[in-house]
Amino acid sequence: MAKEVKFEEKMQELESIISDLENGEIDLDESIAKYTRAMTLVKECDDKLKNVEEQISKMVTENDEIKDFEIEKDA
Amino acid sequence: MNNDKYLSIGALTRYLKAKFDSDVNLRTVFLRGEISNFKSHTTGHLYFSLKDETSKINAIMFASKAKNITFTPMDGTKVLVAGRVSVYEATGSYQIYVDEMLEDGVGNLYIAFEKLKKELAEKGMFDQKYKKPIPKIPEKIGIITASTGAAIKDIISTIRRRYPLAETYLFPCLVQGEYAKDDIVKKIKQASNYDLDVLIVGRGGGSIEDLWAFNEEVVANAIFECQIPIISAVGHEVDFTIADFVADLRAPTPTGAAEMAVPNISDLLNNLNQLKIRLNESINNRLIKEKTKLKNYQNSYILKNPMMIFDSKKQKLMLYEEKINENIKQKINLKRIYLKHIADSYIFKNPKMLIEPHRNHLDVIKETINKEIIIKINYSKEKLNNIKKNYLLNNPGMLYQDKKIKLKHNIEKLEVVNPMHILGKGYNIAYEDDKVIKSVSDIKQDSLKLCFVDGFVYTKVEKIKKENING
Structure with a gap:
């Protein structure tokens, strides 16, 4: 299974595309292709940040078993 | 009671x-x-x-x-x-x-601390060049600390508050007492086998004894060798441990470590919105620029007056034409002058001059040929006279005298073998139907024709008796 591109890498790609576009040194066709790619990235990142699901913490035992782990709530 | x-x-x-x-x-x-x-x-x-x-x-x-x-x-x-x-x-x-x-x-512990700190610093283990960068937006965070107590609570709640997207993996660990150092080392090594973006290693505040495990050389080595970036979070702000010096980043408290490990989600959203605005502005600016360029092209003098393109070419063509004509004229004139020069020359006007020297040569050749012919004629005449004087020519009979004698001899030889000549000596020849009979066996009919020197006799066969005449 292909590993999903990390959020940080997407943000970095997005930033590099924007500075390329701001430089204005690439030709128009490529600019439009890059813009389309950037819009996809924006949407993916936006979705990720807005559709937050609370992560359940995990605990790794000595035998490499992964269990759910919940911190004690304050009294 | x-x-x-x-x-x-x-x-x-x-x-x-x-x-x-x-x-x-x-x-x-x-x-x-x-x-x-x-x-x-x-x-x-x-x-x-x-x-x-x-x-x-x-x-x-x-x-x-x-x-x-x-x-x-x-x-x-x-x-x-x-x-x-x-x-x-x-x-x-x-x-x-x-x-x-x-x-x-x-105090021995302080001495030990200072000694180890000096040693490790000399080895370069605190050098900035070995510090791994902490990812800005980690997705999986490992935490090595006690499973109970304030530290883990602070870390997890801070991460959830700031960046709930991150997954947290606790590797529960002893953080004080004599087994703590080995357990910390073990957990760092175990965590290295997981695909984690960053590790937080630490515990809450305590006495120097409580924190002592984080001053152990084995722990320092484990932190130094770990491939995952490590944020140390030991004790309170003022407590520094060896672990803090060797870690990739030192946080003053466990909460501080969590804050350093993850970004604030609202900052990220703001950042993303800014990027979106910049993205749209940059492409819009580009489009406006391109449109302006296009308009400028459309309005350009040459596109509005396309015949201009031909005008300059036409002018050039004319110039070339003129040049070519000029050139040709010059060449013709040159040839004409040369021709006139030839026509005016003495030789051309006195062509006999060309023949005169050859005529003399011709006379010499003529004379030579005449001499040669006379010599050849004289020689042939002499040869003819010699032939005329020859004996054979004067006595041509000499040429066939021999042949005549030979002929006569041959005729005599022929006379001897002529069969008709034998007939004169009493022999005759028998025929049957004009075929010569050589043996009695050849006779098939009862009539024969006998040839004599002076005529034929037709006779009948009465009897045939085969006998050896020669024997």
Whole structure:
């Protein structure tokens, strides 16, 4: 299974595309292709940040078993 | 029910205290140990513990005695004390009431700390060049600390508050006591096998003894060798451990470590919105620029006056035409001048001049040929005369005299073998149907024709008798 591109890498790609576009040194066709790619990235990142699901913490035992782990709530 | 046998806790404590106080050995005690959990109360009383390798005792030094101390006591200070041992009724714990306290050299733990710090610094293990960058937006975070207590709670709740997208993996670990260092090393190595973006290693505050595991060389090495970036979070802001120096990033507290590990989600959203705005502006600016360019092209003089393109070409063409004509004219003139020059030349006007020298040569050749012919004719005439004088020509009969004799001889030979000639000697030839009969066996019919020298006889065969005539 292909590993999903990390959020940080997407943000970095997005930033590099924007500075390329701001430089204005690439030709128009490529600019439009890059813009389309950037819009996809924006949407993916936006979705990720807005559709937050609370992560359940995990605990790794000595035998490499992964269990759910919940911190004690304050009294 | 008889309640008399049940003692109050106070009664027991008082009893024990009386036991302690009545023991002369406990009235003056000299101890050697290390200060820990040192607290100086506003009243001037000092509260601390004394410990050595095996045991620990609570200690109190009242302000009236403490004012005599000649050094600044602190955790880790090795000291010599004198005092009495008694029971503190409120907590039911025994403790030493210190009368005198002297510094026993410098605290061993501090010495060990400074020594190791110096050693590792010399090895370069604290060098900035070995510090791995901490990812800005980690997705999986490993936490090595105790599974209970404030540290893990602070870390996880801070991560959830700031960046709930991150997954957290706790590797529960002993953080104090003699097994802590080995457990920390073990957990760092275990965590290295997981696909984690960053590791937080630490614990909450405590005495120097409590934090001591984080000052161990094995722990420092494990942190140094770990491939995952490590944020250390040991104790409170002021506590520095060896682990802090060797870690890729040092956080003052566990909460601080969590804040350093993850970004704030609202900052990220703001950032993303900014990027979106920049993206749209940049492409819009580009499009406007391109449109302006296009408009400029459309309005350009040449596109509006396309015949301009031909005009300049036409001019050039004309120029070339002129040049070519000029050139041709010049060439023709040159040839004409040359022609005139030839026509005017002496030779051309006196062509006989060309023949004269050849005519003389021709005469010489003519003369030579005539001479040669006369010589050849004379030679042939002489040869003819010689031939005429030849004997054979004068006596041509000589040429066939021999042939005549040979012919006569041959005729005589032929005469001998002529069959007709034999007929004259009495022989004749028998024929049957004009075929010569050579043997009696050839006779098939009863009539024969006999040939004689002077005619034929037709006869009948009466009898045939075969006989050997020659034999």
